[in-house]
Amino acid sequence: MMDRNSIKDTGILEQYLLGELSKEQQLEVENILKEDTELREYFNKIESDFQNMAFENAITPPPHIKNVILDTVQSQSVTKSISLQAKKQSTIYLAVAASFAILFMISSGWLYTQWQQSKNEIQLVQNETSNLKDRIVALEQNLNETNKWYQAINNPNTLQLVLKGNQASPASSAITYVNHKEKTVLLNPQGLAILDNEHTYQMWADVEGEMIDMGVISTGKEMIAMKYIDHAESINITIEPSGGNDHPTVERLIANVLL
Amino acid sequence: MQDDLELIKRLQNQDNTALSLIYDKYAAALYGVILRICKNEAKAQDVLQETFIKIWQKSNSYDPKKGKFFTWSYRIAKNLALNSMRSPSKLIQNEDLSVYKNESTEEPTIDLLQLNGSLKQLEPHHQKALELVYFNGLTHREAHKEMDVPLGTFKSYIKQALKKLRAAYQKELFILWIIIETMI
Numbered sequence: 001m002m003d004r005n006s007i008k009d010t011g012i013l014e015q016y017l018l019g020e021l022s023k024e025q026q027l028e029v030e031n032i033l034k035e036d037t038e039l040r041e042y043f044n045k046i047e048s049d050f051q052n053m054a055f056e057n058a059i060t061p062p063p064h065i066k067n068v069i070l071d072t073v074q075s076q077s078v079t080k081s082i083s084l085q086a087k088k089q090s091t092i093y094l095a096v097a098a099s100f101a102i103l104f105m106i107s108s109g110w111l112y113t114q115w116q117q118s119k120n121e122i123q124l125v126q127n128e129t130s131n132l133k134d135r136i137v138a139l140e141q142n143l144n145e146t147n148k149w150y151q152a153i154n155n156p157n158t159l160q161l162v163l164k165g166n167q168a169s170p171a172s173s174a175i176t177y178v179n180h181k182e183k184t185v186l187l188n189p190q191g192l193a194i195l196d197n198e199h200t201y202q203m204w205a206d207v208e209g210e211m212i213d214m215g216v217i218s219t220g221k222e223m224i225a226m227k228y229i230d231h232a233e234s235i236n237i238t239i240e241p242s243g244g245n246d247h248p249t250v251e252r253l254i255a256n257v258l259l
Numbered sequence: 260m261q262d263d264l265e266l267i268k269r270l271q272n273q274d275n276t277a278l279s280l281i282y283d284k285y286a287a288a289l290y291g292v293i294l295r296i297c298k299n300e301a302k303a304q305d306v307l308q309e310t311f312i313k314i315w316q317k318s319n320s321y322d323p324k325k326g327k328f329f330t331w332s333y334r335i336a337k338n339l340a341l342n343s344m345r346s347p348s349k350l351i352q353n354e355d356l357s358v359y360k361n362e363s364t365e366e367p368t369i370d371l372l373q374l375n376g377s378l379k380q381l382e383p384h385h386q387k388a389l390e391l392v393y394f395n396g397l398t399h400r401e402a403h404k405e406m407d408v409p410l411g412t413f414k415s416y417i418k419q420a421l422k423k424l425r426a427a428y429q430k431e432l433f434i435l436w437i438i439i440e441t442m443i
Binding site for chain 1: 389
């Protein structure tokens with residue numbers, strides 16, 4: 001950077017004042033003036049000198065010029081404010097449109113998620129409903145069955161007979177319900193001891209010394225219907241190979257009851 | 260003359276009345292410069308209008324820290340006046356095809372263009388130097404050629420001229436003050 005006196009000598013300040021400098025030089029001078037108060041004062045003096053000279057050589061312009069300028073400025077500021085207002089208005093419309101668009105976007109997004117959620121919920125409800133239906137069917141079946149057993153048992157013509165296990169299976173017991181009038185036999189096999197997979201219980205009716213098959217007892221059920229045999233004198237339960245036998249294995253008789 | 264910062268602030272806030280007051284204050288001084296560059300009253304009046312409209316539009320680019328408001332306005336006026344001289348259509352319009360540089364050597368066509376005040380008390384070469392750069396809008400480089408002296412010499416002319424002017428002003432300050440006050 002140049003020192004103070006050489007700056008004064010170069011006449012750069014005068015050139016700056018007269019607007020003869022390039023943009024870069026202008027900035028440089030402005031920075032120098034900002035930092036150097038003495039140079040700044042010197043520059044103020046030059047400014048005053050030139051200004052005084054200008055005022056001494058002032059020429060009064062025709063009076064109508066001022067009106068022309070003020071009118072121009074007035075109309076400019078009017079058009080400016082009008083265009084500004086129009087711009088403002090259009091930006092308001094734009095803003096309104098944009099906010100509507102955003103609103104629609106958000107609401108449709110919300111509706112979409114709602115829709116998806118509802119779809120899922122409907123699916124759940126449908127599954128639940130079919131589950132319930134199945135359960136109702138199962139319950140109805142169960143109820144019908146139970147009702148059937150109940151009707152059968154609660155019949156005044158029904159005899160309840162208990163088959164107690166002999167020494168071959170002392171823990172076993174079964175209850176049988178015999179209705180001679182309606183010719184039905186029901187059995188509750190739950191008291192029978194559990195057998196291995198190779199064996200099964202089978203029920204027999206003794207008719208005049210001959211054992212007649214009443215059916216294989218499938219365990220795990222509360223109540224099973226057996227075949228009613230006319231003129232049976234006693235009911236017997238034996239252990240037979242799984243699938244049942246044509247003739248009872250008498251050695252493996254576990255319970256019997258006389259009718 | 261003191262810069263009225265309050266008035267300029269109002270101008271920057273696009274206050275019409277401020278522009279009116281600024282016009283009253285500065286128009287004649289600026290017109291003196293413009294007319295001396297243009298040498299044509301019709302053209303100079305157009306430039307004066309342009310100048311004040313530009314002052315109005317660009318008022319926010321004026322920074323009081325960088326200098327006086329008048330200096331800033333002067334630069335606008337000078338540039339617009341020089342541009343109007345360079346514009347060929349305007350030259351034809353004014354039926355004056357000569358380059359403005361040459362005009363300054365001719366006798367001014369209008370008596371008003373005679374320089375007044377303290378400037379007249381200066382030696383002719385000092386007077387001429389200031390006239391060329393300030394009232395004719397020549398750059399230092401153009402003006403020293405015009406006067407046929409080296410650039411360094413020309414710069415010292417300007418410096419000395421301003422120094423002498425200042426001395427003269429100080430004597431006349433009181434009178435000047437009254438003149439300006441009556442102008443306002």
